Amino acid sequence: MAAPIAYSLIATDLDGTLLRGDDTLSDRSLAALARVADAGAQHLVVTGRPAPRVRPLLDDLGATGLAVCGQGAQVYDAGADRLLWSITLDRELAETALGKIEAEVGQVYAAVDQDGVDGLTLIEPGYLMPHPTLPAVRVDRRDDLWGEPISKVLLRHPHLSDDELAGTARSVVGSLATVTMSGPGTVELQPCGITKATGLALAAEHLGLRPADTIAFGDMPNDIPMFDWAARGVAMANAHPELKAVADEVTLSNEDDGIAVVLERLLGGAAQYGPLTLSIEP
Incomplete structure (x- = not known):
């Protein structure tokens, strides 16, 4: 098994964050997520997409665990293809x-x-x-x-x-x-009061994990509550200025494997992909 990673829960947005502009994941991102799993950490998708629009991507990833969908209004169990929790907008x-x-x-x-x-x-x-x-x-x-x-x-x-x-x-x-x-x-x-942090907190509790165990990645203002909840928030280079302003770190863009860059660093680097470069916000 790989060396332990500093965070037990890796929470990632999809659009503009984990996914490239053509809705695909790069080989480098897939490899980094696989190394995270080998190290014993959980990867949790936290997205504004509703569960039916996330299911094909989770199938491609071979994911059978939980996903937070609908801006936090749904906690989806991919393995059972059912919602563990959902709240509707009146x-x-x-x-x-x-x-x-x-x-x-x-x-x-x-x-x-x-x-x-x-x-x-x-x-x-x-x-x-x-x-x-x-x-x-x-x-x-x-x-x-x-x-x-x-x-x-x-x-x-x-x-x-x-x-x-x-x-x-x-x-x-x-x-x-x-x-x-x-x-x-x-x-x-x-629904009033529902944010990505709502669903993330519920999913983390189900997994027996805490905010202190969590690093979150995002690109838009809807990711701010998730950053506030997690121990560390990482914004993409292409992120909205409002999210960059509250991020602990700014990595490369979604097109340049920004998530993989950070995960490789946490796992001890990946020489085959060259030097790791990112900017740290004050």
Whole structure:
């Protein structure tokens, strides 16, 4: 078995963090994760994607453990293909929140992730998927979004930036929902008080692990609660400035195997990949 690693739990976001822009993992990242497993540490995916959109990736990884999905609203058991825990966003509150946002900024385009291991992503007319590789079902009208329980609402505005839309949404939504920004073109409403840290804490407890055992990797403001919970937070070079501001460390980008760089260092380096270079935030 490899030498012990400093952290027993490696929590990684997916988009913009572990995954490259084409939704693949590099051989170097896969090798680093394999070495982590050999050292006795757990790798936990913590993502905004709902469980059905994560399952194919976990299959590719051969992962049979837990994953935190839906911005922390779901704890998914990949081996059993079931949700150990989930919380839904009240659909009436979601509609009310959406109305308040549109009263401030004009029309937005909405989508929803349905709850459950087989839940669909539904998109209303005008909504463009920020990740075109992820499957979605287009509905005829907004009312059709609310037919089944949902874990979150995704919003896009035709003109406002993500930061502008998220800022306005936070100012008007109040306690109706939690507003997050998880990637380009991805402002979301989720159950009030639910963040990635919520699901991460539940999954870690199930595994018998603590914040002190955890190093977390991310790239967007929705990863801030996860960084606050974990002992160490590592932002990617391509990360949003808000996340870099609270990170303990900034590594290389997702395209340059930034996670692998840090894991190799923690495991004692990997000469076949050359020198390890990263910047440490003060």
